[in-house]
Amino acid sequence: MQTNIDLQGLRVAVTGGTSGLGLALVRQLTAKGACVAFVARTATNVERIADETGAHGIVADVGKKEDIYPIALQVTASLGGLDVLINNASSLGPVPLALLADTECEDLEGALAVNLLGAFRLTKALFGALAASAREGRDALVINISSDAAVNAYPDWGAYGASKAALAHLTAIWNEEAKADGIRLLALDPGDMDTPLHALALPNADPSTLKAPELAAAEIIEKMLDALPVRAQPTAGAHA
Template identity: 30%
Template structure:
């Protein structure tokens, strides 16, 4: 379980859900792990629980990203694993959309993800692994998901181009596109516990494998893509949705 020993890993949005599970997974495999997040109390609490390092940074702010990259370089040197995970979701029709809502989602999910890779590229080791968290909604069409789905489709475009640009340095860039996953983000869309349960049951009915994904499922894939086992994989998007896109 130490196949990532001596590797330095940075995970954005690491205080809960997929980011938290991935930090745990990479730490268990021997990596030095740094998690980031907007809320100081939450990110430091998570870091304490996990036994990893925490740096407060808001992925929607370019200045925060630049300061994060400088701090990581100063304290840890070069980076071997970069998991660009921080993101937010929303629902609403195109007619109902506001500029504020559009900007809040795009600033984190697209612009923030883009500039995280941009500013970290100089401190990535040759042969490093970059993984973006995308979503199966990037390749599916559902009413009310236009802003979120567009932000993730944009991420998938970044992955392919970045994979080509960074190939000369043997840096691999891939994305993971989960389907419905049991995380706290499900509770952040304005539903109470009963509402979340009803929604989850309805979603499960649309999944061929008849189950929700877990944060740990995604964490294991990030670990795989960060290891030597994936040294010939780049520019790929791994859909993890129990066959949902096929239905």
Template identity: 50%
Template sequence: MNDESTGSESLIQAGGISQPSLADAARGADAARGAHAARGAPFAPRAALVTGASRGLGAALARELARRGAKVVLVARERAPLEAVAAEIAAQGGVAHALAADIGDKGQTHAIAGAAAALVGPIDLLVHNASTLGRTPLPILLDTECEDLGRVLEVNVVGPFRLTKVIAGAMALRRRGVVVHISSDAAVNAYPRWGAYGASKAALDHLSRTWAAELEGTGVAFYAVDPGEMNTRMHAEAIPDADPSALADPADVARRIVALIGRAGEVPSGARVEAASFEEAP
């Protein structure tokens, strides 16, 4: 457990309450409490938690959200690059906090959520960007070890599920929140050697739709977003011979995803969208 995550379990406000009771309570609350989900109402996040935020798309999303006024908690395993991104955001006048932690470690879930809330207040935007390819070069399924598949599912599916379970209930009680799952076209297309990663993203897409169905009417929206192929370290590890000039800049993709988040009142909860379909946020 990392120092920044230790001892925060007591900060979780919704501990011990089952998800159905949270959803029922939120549905029964007065709809005049300012739920963002009214059709067409813009959504401007105040406190965001972004996982996998030490580089690539996660870092770009943290920068863009901070630029637009959100207080951001950045989560990733590697402390040094994470703190560098947070310092960069702070130097530009934004509010950002680095929280070194492993989304794939069940024991850290409550500590992550509690520490984030202590740093920036109630989280109203949760972006699940952290993911792993598993072993590289990517093996075919026949050569994929069960332990490697298990780690991919733990980080890419189970980790986001646990963190959403901790945070989304409180969002529902406040009738305000957006949860974004970063997906992939490998979730809907069968690419050789992408079996473990693709299966994890397909499962994440389905979780997103199910969360949306179960929390319908609570003011919490869920989206699965396919960012497209980007010029990132992960892409280079997966496809070393790819031409970087043919890949999207993560900063451009981040602006498009933030545009989607801002239109959460218009886009139906549970939708799976391609980032390229949204205009970049100004």
């Protein structure tokens, strides 16, 4: 795994940026020189992480339609454009987890609102900024954080799994459609992590059996770099 990655000048937006994988991404991206804007719902947490990392914090809820365009405006204004969007914010749906027959319609709607519609709406709102980056000869990439629950039928995970499955297929379709604009879209599964979301879903799980979010973030960043052809090109004078 690379340890000396330089992301100087890369403009990245991360949703769900104050805990778990999102927080690890914000910390590692800023430490490697990226210009980062992140989104989360709790103002005190946003302020704390912004102060810690130097990233631009945005208080909003990606599950709310009315918050999407204000998020997009703040992202592009604070970063001067956008190269990478990481749709990381997630909702389990019902807590405690429930069989689909016992899942309230509102809980399914809540999972879809964040995991699918939130990612769709924010990507759509920022699509022009990403396309502009591609036209300028920069990289343009959307990473949607998925899950093995998108492909495996786990009992009790119906709302979450269905929303992530829809997100994964939406990503694949949009990646084909966006090629003409120079934008790539990837759905990445970080694995089972020791995060507040996982603890909420499975409070009795042994943390030692779970991946640290810091490791998952490092793996996501490596995959991100693999998908950034402009940044991967050697600079003038560099040794092959």
